[in-house]
Amino acid sequence: MFKNIKEDIASVFDRDPAARTTFEVLTCYPGLHARVIHRLANWLWRANFKWLARFVSFLSRAVTGIEIHPGAVIGRRFFIDHGMGVVIGETAEIGDDVTIYHGVTLGGTSWRHGKRHPTLCDGVVVGAGAKILGPITIGAGAKVGSNAVVVKDVPAGTTAAGIPARILDEEKKKISGFDAYGVGNDHNDPVFKAIHGLLGHSVTVDQRIDFILQQLEKMGVSVEEERATADKFDPNHLNKIVD
DSSP states (O other): OHHHHHHHHHHHHHHOTTOOOHHHHHHHOHHHHHHHHHHHHHHHHHTTOHHHHHHHHHHHHHHHSOEEOTTOEEOTTOEEESOTTOEEOTTOEEOTTOEEETTOEEEOSOOSSSOOSOEEOTTOEEOTTOEEESSOEEOTTOEEOTTOEEOSOBOTTOEEETTTTEEOOHHHHHHTOOOSSSOOSOOOOHHHHHHHHHHHHHHHHHHHHHHHHHHHHHTTOOOHHHHHHHHTOOHHHHHHHHO
16 A cells, blocks of 8 residues: 555656655645545445445545546556546546546446446556547557547557547647647637638738739839738738637
8 A cells, every 4th residue: 555655656756847845745736645545445345335435435526626436447656637627437447657637537428337438558648638438448658638539449659639539640740749738739620720721722822923923023014012912911920820
């Protein structure tokens, strides 16, 4: 028991640069408190003290803001950063060295008995606000971006992002990458996409107009007035605002 708690404390120092002292971690980190209390609740659950296990879990939720069902199976060095709003369902399974941020839900999609919640393999990182739903598997070392909604298996070592979540290829990883907190560049808002589409079209039109003006200048035609009018609209400036 104490060995596991010591490992949990060490994992906080490894993954949170804001942690300064062991006393601070023991007294001020709700993720650590929730993990320690879950060990007791899980032992009671397996010992068939179901109501007592649920009550201990309820008290933990009231104190920490983190809801972990006592039936959930959690490995070693599990770290919940910030923690508020985390929900972990009854049949969820979490491997070793897993990290999740606030607002994460490991939920079910069925009212049937049996395996209903996700399995997170070793070394998985789940960004803030992500929802992982159903009896799916997130492979070892995989990352789930912030606010993603995952309803299908995620292969080991990959990064999933978006609503619904999809696997990012290497090129998209360079652009948006893994974002543990905010919304990345891989937006799904149709209005956002429409605006960017219009801006992209306007840039193409401007390039064609500029080419025409260049050809007219070569022919000796004065185009200063036309250039002054075109320069009043700068699509690159709007791109920066939208981004």
